[in-house]
Amino acid sequence: MEVLVAIFFFIFGLVFGSFFNVVGLRLPVNKNFSTDFSICPNCKHRLSWIDLIPVLSFIIQRSKCRYCKSKVSYIYPMGETVTGILFTVSYLKFGFTLELITALLIVSMLMIILISDLTFMVIPNKVLLFFLPLFTIAHILQPLHSWWASIVGALIPFGMIAIIIIVSRGGMGAGDMKLFGVLGFILGLEKTLLTFFLSCLIGAIVSTLLLFLNILKRKQPFPFGPYIIIGTLISYFYGNEIITWYVNLLFPIDTQASLTA
Known part of the structure; x- marks a missing residue:
């Protein structure tokens, strides 16, 4: 079945x-x-x-x-x-x-x-504005975390990307910034930061490979959205497992047991 x-x-x-x-x-x-x-x-x-x-x-x-x-x-x-x-x-x-x-x-x-x-x-504003109320309703029906976690998860990544845009003078687009704001509301801070890390890592690997193969030229604009999307999907479906693995890597179970003993 x-x-x-x-x-x-x-x-x-x-x-x-x-x-x-x-x-x-x-x-x-x-x-x-x-x-x-x-x-x-x-x-x-x-x-x-x-x-x-x-x-x-x-x-x-x-x-x-x-x-x-x-x-x-x-x-x-x-x-x-x-x-x-x-x-x-x-x-x-x-x-x-x-x-x-x-x-x-x-x-x-x-x-x-x-x-x-x-x-x-382009990441259309209309798409983000259409889905944000739907995510709000879904959050009411099935909260994945607290409202406070949603607000913090939206504001901090939004602010991080805004700083990157200012410092790099357009190294990332405003659409990426708004997308991270919406994702932060859905995923919360931890998974959104994981999404940011994964998207940067995947973007760096793929762009380096494309440069090596002469498919992408230096300083040639390329969309960052696909990397954010891959990072988001990994974080949403497997973020808890990844975060738990990383915490256990930093603080092995034996160490945690001795600290709590």
């Missing part, structure tokens, strides 16, 4: 991932995503339902437009597949609990931001 439910959540995620692609690609350019029909960006032909089946249409049409044969961006199946996987992970991690709502909201917000930041290097 659980396997069938997991499959349902994966398909559910594929469908929502397709919608998140539309929102992430249209919102930054102020294009209506609720009424406008989907079209090929190259030939402007209106797409039919057979062109819009998540992942399958991309595979069947061999990543090409059915009408003009132009290449279809891999961002579409990537967004759909990752959303499907993360919806499934959310269910397997939390089951049918109230925290599942929070998990699905986090994944949804992050996937829209991922598409938008990869394409336009």
